[in-house]
Amino acid sequence: MSKVKKKVKRIKIDVDKCNGCRACEVICSSFHAAPKYSSNNPARSRIRVVREPLNDVYLPVHAGEYAKAECNGRDKYTIDGKEYDECAFCRASCPSRSFFKEPDSGLPLKCDMCEDDPPQKEPLCVQWCLANALTYEEIEEEVEEENEKLGDVEIGLESLVNKYGWQKVADTYTRMSMSKKG
C-alpha cells in the first residue's frame, strides 16, 4: 500500500499556562459572527474553558463532532490530585451539556481552525492567548492511502455478519422484509 502525506493543523494546549481569562472564547465568537466581528458571545464560542479556580482546573477545549446521544455512564478523571468534571476533556457537542451549541437554535458548533480567505496565520484563539497556553503548529503525517471506504451500512452489516454469520443475517433480512410487506 502506498503512503501519502497529509497536513494536520494542531493546537497544543498547555493547561498549566492557562490563566482562565477566556479571551479565546471572546475572539472565537467574535470571529465567527456574521458579518465578522460584528458581535460576540462566549456562549457561541467553539472553544470553552472548563474553569474551576478553587480546584485549580483550567482546561481549554475545542468543539469537535456532534453527538446525537450522550454516553452511557460518564468518566471522572483525577490527575495530579485534581478532579476534572465529568466530560471535561470531551470535545463533542452533545445533549449532556450546553457547550458547543448555538444558544438560541441549539445547532451544534464545531471548531474550523478559523478557515478564512485570505487564511489566518493562526486560529484566532491562539493569536489572542498571550499566556501561550494555546500554541499552533502544522505537522505533516504520513498515512497509508486508504482503500475504498466502506459506507456506514456496510460497516454495520459486516459486524452483524461477523457475529451471527451470513445465513442468520440473510434469514433475518428476508423475514423482516416479508413481514413489512405482508
Next chain:
Amino acid sequence: METDPGLTELHLGGLGTNTKILWDRVPPETEPFSPDNLLIFGTGLLCGTPAIGANRTIVSTFSPQTLLMAYSMMGGFWAPELKHAGYDKVIIRGKSPNLVYLWINNDKVEIRDASHLQGKGAVETEGLIRHELKEPGAQVAAIGLAGENRVYFASIEHGRSSASRLGIGAVMGDKGLKAIAVRGTKDVNIARPAEFMKLCNEVLKYIEVREEKPIPGVMPILAGLGSPQEMKLVDEEWHTTNFMWGNSRTRRKDFWNKEIEEKWRESQESVRTRLISCYNCPMKCGATISVPGISTYMMKCFSKLTYTMAAYSDLDFGFRIAQRATEYGVDAYSAPQVMAFALELYEDGILTDREMAGMPSDNEGRFYWLLDGIVRREGIGDVLAKGTYWAAKQIGNGADKYAHNNIKKHEQLPLKLGMLNPIYYLMYCTGEKINITQIEGQFPQAPFPTREEREEFVKDWIQVPDEKLKQYFLDWELRGEHSIPYYPTVEMCCEIVDWQEKMHHIDDSLGVCAGLSSFPLKPPYHIHNYPAFVSSATGIDMDEAGLTQVVRRNRTLLRAVNVRRGMRRADEQPPEDHWRKRFPELEAKLLDEYYKFKGWNNQGIPTEESLHELALDYVSEDLEQRGILNNEQS
C-alpha cells in the same frame, strides 16, 4: 427599564451613568442605610465587547463611613456576563425583610430565599449558589458575614476580585441581599466591527511589546502593566521598608534582608497555586492561594501585605488571616488598620481589659480575635466595625488622635513621607474615590535622577495629552530649583493631576481596568486611542475633545452629588502626618488654583458657569435652590 441612549452620549456608562442616577433618584438627606438609598451595579460601556480588560463592575451607592458617594469597582467576570444577559445595570432599592439573593438568567429574574446562606463565607456562597442553580457558568457577587452585619468596611466579593472600599458591602447587607448571580448568553453587538477589531489587536500587540520592556529606574511594581503584580513578585523590599507598619506608625527601613526574602519566598511559593486573570485580559494580577488546612481563596494586589504589616508579622500570617477576611468580606486596606488602631489604643490604656475581655495574649491571636469580633459585631468589635473615625468618636478619651490616617473619614494606605509632593497633595485632597490608587498613575511618582534617563523615558511617551507634559518631566529634578515642593509649579500640577484623574474617569465609565490604562505608566489605552474605541464600538461620534468633555461632565456631576451632601473644602485634606514637611501657603494656593482649573469655586463647588458649559444647568438650579450656590459666590 431601557437605557436612554441620550444619557449614554452624555455620560457613557459605568460610573458616569451611575452618578447621574444617584443625582436624579437619591435626595441628599438620604441615609446610607435608608431603603431609599440605591445600590447600583453598573457595567462599563465597553464591557461585553472584545476590548481587552473591559470587565469592570462599578458599584455605586452612599457610604455608611464617609456619608458621601462610594464607587468601588471590581474586575472578574460579572460585568460581561450581565451584558450578555442583556442588561447595563442592576439597581437595588428598598430592603428585603429576609435575606435573599438575586438570580438573573437572561430574561428571567428571580428573587430567591437565601436564609440557608446566612453567615456563609463570600467565596463559599459563590460556590453554593452555582451548585444549587446547577449553572457552573453563573457569575456570582456575594457578601460575607461582614456585609450581613453592616460592617462599615464590608466588601462585595467576586472570585479573585472585590469591590472593597467605602463599605458598599454593608449597604448590600442592609438591603438583605446576600448575592447576585448572573448568566447571560446573548450577543453584544459592535457598530463598526473591522475598525473596532483593529484597535483591539493594536492594544494586544502593544501589551506584548510593553511587557518585554519594563520601565527602567522605577521600582519593580511600577515597571510593568497591570495592577502591582504582588502575586507574581516576591521582592517586597520597597513596600516593607517604605510603607508604615502597625497603625500606620513605624517605618522599618532595615526590615528587608536575604533571610526574610527566602522565608517569604517559601511562604508565597508554597501556597500560590496559579496566577490568574480577569475576563479577557492577559495580565495576571491575582492568584489562587491554598494554605494547607484552610479553604482555598483568591487574592490580588496589596492585600498580601496589609495584614502582615498591620500586625508586625510575617507573610505566612498574612496569607492565613486574609483567607478568613476574604470569606467574611472585608476591605483589606481598612480592616487591618482598624485592628492595629484598637491594639494601639489598648497599649496606651485607652481601651482596657474591660473592653478587650477575652482577647488572647499573643499578637496574631489578637488579630483573629478582633476580626471575629468586628465581623460579628460583638463587644468592642461592634464599635470598631464603624472604622477608625467613628470608633474613635465613640470611644472618646483622646482616641481620635489614633484615627490619624484618614481622608474624609476613610482609612488610607499606610504611607508617611518627608517632603510634601504638590501633585500628590492635590490628588489626596480631591480624589473623590478617596483612594490614591484611583487617581494617580500617568505621571511618574518621582523625578528620574539624570537628564539622560528622563530623555530616554519621554522618547516613546505617546500617552501624554500634550507635549508640554514631557517638558515638565524633563525639567523635574531631585534637588535644586526644579524640585518638589515648588516644582512642578502650581499650574503644572493642575494639568498633571487633571490628566491623571481624567484617565481614571474614562476607565470607570468604559469599564476598562485601570491596570491596562490609568494606573501604570505608558499603558496601551490612552486619550489618543480611546475616542476611536468608543465611536467604533457604539457608533457615537467621539473625538478627544468630546471624550474630555464627557468625563469632565461626569467628574463634575460626581462632585455636585457630594457637595449636595455637604462636602466642602475643609474636608479635602490629607492626613495631617502624611508629610513631615508641610507648606500651608503653597497648599492653599494649590487648592485655590486647582479648584479654578476645574471650574469650581473656592469651596470646591462647581460654578454655575462651568455647570452650564457641561449641560448641567439642572445641577446649578438645584444647588441654587438649596442655597449651596448663589450667583454672587459663583
